[in-house]
Amino acid sequence: MQTLGFFGQYGGIYVCEPLMPALEELEEAFLKFSKDPDFLTEFQHLLTHYAGRPTPLYYAKNLSALWGAQIYLKREDLLHGGAHKTNNAVGQALLAKKMGKTRLIAETGAGQHGVATAMAGALMGLKTEVYMGEVDMARQEPNVFRMKLLGAQVHGVTSGSKTLKAAINEALRDWLANVRDTHYVLGTAAGPHPFPTLVKFFHQVIGTESREQILAQLGKLPDYVLACVGGGSNAIGMFSGFVDDTAVKLIGVEPGGEGLNTNKHGAVLAKGTVGVLHGMKSLAIQDKDGQVSDTHSISAGLDYPLVGPEHAYLRDIGRVQYDSATDTECLEAFHALSKAEGILPALESAHALAHTKKLAAQVSEDTTLLVSLSGRGDKDLHQVMSVTN
Amino acid sequence: MTTQATTRFTNQLHTMKTQNQKGFIPFTLLGWPNADISFEIIKTMIDSGATGLELGIAFSDPLADGPVLQAAAVETLATGFDVDQAFILLQKVRAYNQDIPIGLMVYFNMILARGVDQFFKDAADAGVDGILIVDLPPEGAEEVTAAAKTSGIDLIFIVSPLTTDERLQTILKHANGYLYVVSRLGITGTDNTHDTQLQDLLTRIKAQTDLPLYVGFGVSTPEDAQKMIAAGADGVITGSRIIQLVQDQPNSSPQQVLETYLQSMCNLSE
């Protein structure tokens, strides 16, 4: 390996020996193609003409009036596929193709990354198989149908909590067996090096565009930038555009589930301790022996007991503040955006909105809050309706 | 702990290798299905003539394990069997037999959670000779080398059919005791389709080291074992099959279920 990909004490590579050559190969390909003008042109072309970038930066006038701050939404919900996940899936599928891989595998929680990988696989003629916990298959059923219609095979995962952690376990087991011809399209900025770096690279466009757009619209940078954090990919992509602007406050929002005083949440940056799983050293919710806990969140995409290593680092150095929003707050925000602006947000993104509401109540009305609206809520209709009656 | 512990794997496996005797290292999960039966299983392994032991500690997310060992880990954790109890069971095994080399197979998070130094100290005090950390490649070995040295514990490493000669050099800088060669890609289990490059791999490794080569993953029967030996292995490691045998006959004692099988695996020859 050229580097081990540490962010402070977090990151690194903690995998079984048979995966090491694949990670070496991936790092080499990433270092080569991320500087290769032809590759970058091809990626850019796909982002523009296939995925629909740039996505708008939308001034949410009604919500701003309602909550009492200047709220701007980065509309990743309008990206093809319905979430930011497409940036990364298309980037990695392209890379896999260049590496001569013939098969893609992915894990998915909310189903958005699975859908994005299925789209990219269809586009590039790569056989695609997706691992998804059975609990998540039930609560995100529309995305299961989408993946199947896009030609992907969906494997229900029945172990453990039957959610995202278990799906990653199964995807990694598949990769161990099929590493010769298969690329594992990891769906968030987590896992062993080079994934956190590579996934951030493909999502940087969120932050770069947002920065340009807000400067063009407002003539100044925002006061705050907010994003929800599951593994942390939409957040790291967004934050990367502003991390050097030290006056811009960055806030990541974790799933508070039923409250941080219960054990039904996924607030890893608030409650986790240093641990190793899924190929990385990061923070994890775990017991005294290092047994990794099951988490809870209303949103499948945030229901994960670890977090990408760079977020743990950004927390430690004080550059990003991490807060949480509960299931109830998330639902309130979901309805608020739907009614005020006519936009149904993904439940994941609604966590960032929930914190935006709290923040808006504390700051002056002319304060600018830029929020990553990471995905659309169509996948969540069933779940929201079932708890709304 | 003692220098004696350090050399159990090295001495015994190396001696066997020079005398061209083939070895058998059975694996089971500490505490499965409960502490008492687990001890009986391990005792049967020792009494049947095992060369050494490979004992796992149940982990919530055993990424390299197949369905049999995953289920066993879930069952073990459900009984409340924890790492403290694993060390108590290890002490009991060591008290039963002073000579057999004992290896631990663990996921790195369990070591981190206890603290690297504490884990290695507790392991040495319990009579452990070697530790294989499933998800710690040699690139990260420095996180444990000092503790391993202080406690006199061998670090056992995995080599796979994909390991290049260059990687092998890196592994050999840290490896002691023996090398755990995986017979195929994938996870643990009884699937015995072995990698077509296994023989090549064993030849390549031998060109670089004198460490005994023990082949595991998908080695379930004496026939599998003979194939590995014919391909150049110094011995074999079997896990899932042992758990399966005990599972299949819940009303018999481990000794009744395992003795004949274990003895057949121990009588390997060229």
Ligand SMILES: Cc1ncc(COP(=O)(O)O)c(C=O)c1O
């Ligand atoms: C719309 C949406 N936002 C956010 C996430 C959380 O992932 P990450 O933290 O990697 O952005 C997901 C994951 O499924 C998602 O679908």
